Amino acid sequence: MAQAQRRAVECGVPDPAPFMHPSLLKNKGNWKYHDRPRPGVLHHVSHSGDQVWSVRAGTQRQMDTYTIRTLCDIADKFGEGFVRFTIRSNIEYILADQKKVDPLIAELEKHGFPVGGTGNSMSMVAHTQGWLHCDIPGTDASGVVKSMMDELYHEFKNEEMPNRLHLSTSCCEINCGGQADIAVIIQHTKPPKINHDLVANVCERPAVVARCPVAAIRPALVNGKPSLEVDEKKCICCGACYPPCPPMQINDPEHSKLAIWVGGKNANARGKPQIMKMVASGLPNNAPRWPEVNKVVGDIIKAYKADARPWERLSDWIDRIGWPRFFEKTGLTFTKYLIDDWRGSRANLNASAHVRF
Amino acid sequence: MAKQLHPTPNLDELEKGPWPSFVTGLKRLAKDKDYMVDVLGHLEHSYKTRKGYWKGGTVGVIGYGGGVIPRFTEIKNEKGEAVFKDAAEFHTIRIMPPPGMHYDTGTLRKFCDIWDQYGSGLIALHGQSGDIMLQGCTSENVQPAFDAINEMGFDMGGAGPAVRTSMSCVGAARCEQSCYDEAKAHKMVVNTFLDDIHRPALPYKFKFKFSGCGNDCMNAIHRADMAVIGTWRDNMRTDDELGKKWFAKHGMNELVNDVVSRCPTKALQIKDAKDVRKGGDISSVALDDTQCLEIDNKDCVRCMHCINVMTGALAPGKDKGASILIGGKSHLKIGSLMGTLVVPFMKLEKDEDYQQLVELAQTIIDFFAENALEHERTGEMIERIGLVNFLEGIGLDIDANMVTNPRMNPYVNTGDWDEEVAKIKAKKAAA
Structure with missing residues (x-):
């Protein structure tokens, strides 16, 4: 006999107090x-005189239950049974007793969790899901990230950057x-490769036409079947048509x-938040360790670390040195593809005689 | 013991190196689960061929229309059978975490037990939307897994054209820069929209994010349709003892180069103590017995930089609340948009203040539901209809804080100019 169907209790976001x-x-x-x-430890002091030490460690984000239980064991032993996670999948242990900080760090490092990621x-x-779980991924996420974090391990564990450095994939x-x-x-x-046998059955064609940012898609009859065609001269290869229409394989x-994009900044600190800018493309999707990507990311980080002043985020650094020197110092090549021609693009052109020589 | 592992020469490369390896975790799960043996085989196939092989579909739980991300394998043999048959279904269940992502270990262990029993044993903490992502479940097990999680007091997150799971920073729980109760705002706002989370019926997704100050650790201005960013109206608070301590350690060069010259609005000046201006908008902090850092609070834009550098010596004021920005989103379809300031300051202290925030959110969602085109984000809608129409639609008054600068072209009919001026003046006089 099937059990009576249980209806969900629509309880929403839980109160955080019991978990704190x-x-x-x-x-x-x-x-x-x-x-x-x-590095890896924040010390907060309250107006009440209370103090807490937060120890931050990196994780692989996609965790098996063994890993999560190991992190819990460490919390039970050192952190009074509580943890929290940061937006970048770091785990934090909160300690009211300073004496536990060093033993906790030793325990985390012993189990392979690097302590760092602060300041x-x-x-x-x-990062995102990639090949592991996404339905439209062009590459993997966890693998690209693992290969980058291996290369940049030292920079996670030490506070040697001009300011904080955030990456995403x-x-x-x-x-x-x-x-x-x-x-x-x-x-x-390349424009999408269309499987015309499937389009009529799988895709809501007007919706797909509407998704295209450059109006390059139009309904068409192909081999007697209703399908879609792409004006390949107009197509900007963005892939917006692929999620609503998987037969348009991008x-x-x-x-x-x-x-590679640089200079995104979420904070309002100093200048206003910034949208990142493309500085390199054409790097091969070279699984399993993406060495070409790592080389470019590593070169940018090296140049930033060597040249930026204290508290300059990557975008602040570029604001000071200018784009020509950014390309010079990172060894990247400024190509015509980096000159914006999308809507509002003239605002991104230099309307002045400001040139650094 | 599970069946034998498929060879995974590509993934094996990702077990090397010092950073924690997700592949090692997958392999640990594959010791006991045929499911994970085939997930590894499936992923290795992607690495080998450099393509993804999951397709979506429809899987859900009773009573809800979203929150499960269905995945069915597309790696099939010539007979149309799944090559990795034990991983033919690999659905994710999105669960909303407590605001601030705090956990006691008992709760995390319960999640592990449930996911070992019904799912793959793979949990992402957390997804980019802020969900606890229980990754890898068969269609059959989605309902019992969710039932067990729901019994714990946790609920499904959003997916599709719905209000999405939200995120808030650690905030008041452990940050001196917090300007409101982020967790309270997060919980009150999001729990108002449970129907819109669980039964996707909006034109497209709608995201709320809550950051306690302008540092915007939740990346709300970029990512949220409605970003709630903590700020304050009164003067910055200062602490002379911590100011002197900071200066003794860092000295004049760092003060000038890292603090004063990096103030975006030149609101900071170094003064002899005797020359510090008196006045309601001025605050100052001692550097030593003779010198002070003077802050002209009327010029300050609450960017947080000097407070970040001199934490404690400088601090947000006491008259706290939030600025609200609307319409942030990522690239597709028209390019990345940041949120636009629509409320310069909303006091967030008493319950009524938070209720006012909820009501604004409701008004905005209603307007979005009525006026956005299918698959159009709020920011794209504002771009299409113009900010003034949006503000009129949701009943907010215009404010010069909403623009970087006034219009730079003459292409507008200003025939009703005098009436507008009179209306605004009358409103100001009545306030």
């Missing part, structure tokens, strides 16, 4: 200042990874490339 470390609950809204005794370090890469141009100082995003270079093992 007692010191955080007690001092909520009453914190005075913080400092960072060492002017490079934090974990914000995205497996299609929807850019779920988000704005970042440096972002790795798929950039397709992903290509060879021609789906990776592009």
Whole structure:
């Protein structure tokens, strides 16, 4: 016999109080200042005089239950049974007792969780699902991120950057990874390959036509079947048609490339928030470790680390040195594809005689 | 013991190196689960051929229209059978975490137990929308897995054209820069829209994000249709003891180069203590016994930079609340848009204040539902209809804080100019 169907209890977002470390609950809204005794550790002082030490460690984000239980064991032993996660998938342990900080760090490192990601370090890469789970991915996410974090391990564990450095990756141009100082995003270079046998049955054709940013798609009869066709001269290979119409395959093992974007900034600190700019494209989707992507990202980080002044985010640094020197210092090539011709593009051109020599 | 692993020469490369490896985790799960043996085989096939092989579909739980991300394999043999048959279905269940992503270990262990029993054992903490993502479940097990999670007091997140799962920063729980109760705002606003989360019926997705200050750790201005960013109206608070401590450690060069010269509106000046201006808009912090840093709060835009550098010595004021920006979104379809400021300041202190935030959110969602085209985000709608029409639609008054600069072209009919001026003056006089 089938059981009676259970209806969901529409309870929504839970109250965080029962999940919060007692010191955080007690001092909520009453914190005075913080400092960072060492990379990976934040020390917060409350107006009440209470203090907490937060120890931050990197994780692989996609975690098996063994890993999560290991992190829980460590929390039970050192962190009074509470943890929290940051937006970049780092785990944080809250300690009311400073004496537990070093033993906790030792325990985390023993189990392979690097302690760091605070202040002017490079934090974990914000990333998406990729081949592991997404239905439209041009590349993997976890793998690209793993290979980058291996290369940049030292920069996660140390605070040696001019300011904080945030990275993201995205497996299609929807850019779920988000704005970042440096972002790795798929950039397709060929129009979709259409399976005309399937379009009529799978796709709502007017909706697909409406999705195209450049009106390159039109309904057509192909081999006697209702389908869609793409004006390949107009097509900008963005892939917007692929999610609503999977028979318009945009992903290509060879021609789906990776592009690098820089200078996204979420914070309002100093200048206003910034949208990132494309600075390189055409990098091969070279699984499993994407060495070409890592080389470019590494070169940008090296140049930023060497040349930016304290508190300059990547975008602040470029504002000071200018784009020609950015390309010079990173060894990247400024091509015609980096001159914006999308709507509003003239605002991105230099309407002045400001030139750095 | 599970069946034998497929060879995974590509994925094996991702077990090398010092960063924690998700592949090692997948392999650990594959020791006991045929399901994960085939998930590894499936992923290796993607690595080998450099393509993805999951397609969507329709899977859900009773009573809800969204929140499960269905995935069916497309790696089939010539007979149309799944090559990796134990991983033919690999659905994700999105669950809304507590605001601030706090957990006690008992709760995390319960999630693990449930996911070992019904799912793959793979959990992402967290997805880009802020969900707990329980990754990998058969169609059959989605309902019992969700039932068990729901019994714990957790609920499904959003997917599709719906209000989405939200995120809020650690905020008041552990940050001195917090300007409102982010968790309270997050919970109150999002729980108002449970029907719109669980039964997708909007033109497209709608995201709320809550950051406690202008540092915007939740990336709300870029990513949220409605971004709630903490700020304050009164003067910055200062602490002379911490100011002197900071200056003793960092010195004049850092003060000038890293603090004063980086203020975007030149609101900071170094002064001899005796020369510090008196006046309602001025605050100052001592650097030593003779010198002070003077802040002209009327010029300050609450960017947070000096407070970030001199934490504690400088701090947000006491008259706190939030600025609200509308219409952030990522690339597709018309290009990345950041949110536009539509409420310069909303006080967030008493319950009524938070209720006012909820009501604004309701008004905006109603307008979005009525006026956006299919698959059009709020920012794209505003771009199409213009900010003034949007503001009139939701009943907000215009404010010069909403623009970078006034219009730079003459292409507008200003025939009703005098009436507009009179209306605004009358409103100001009545306030």
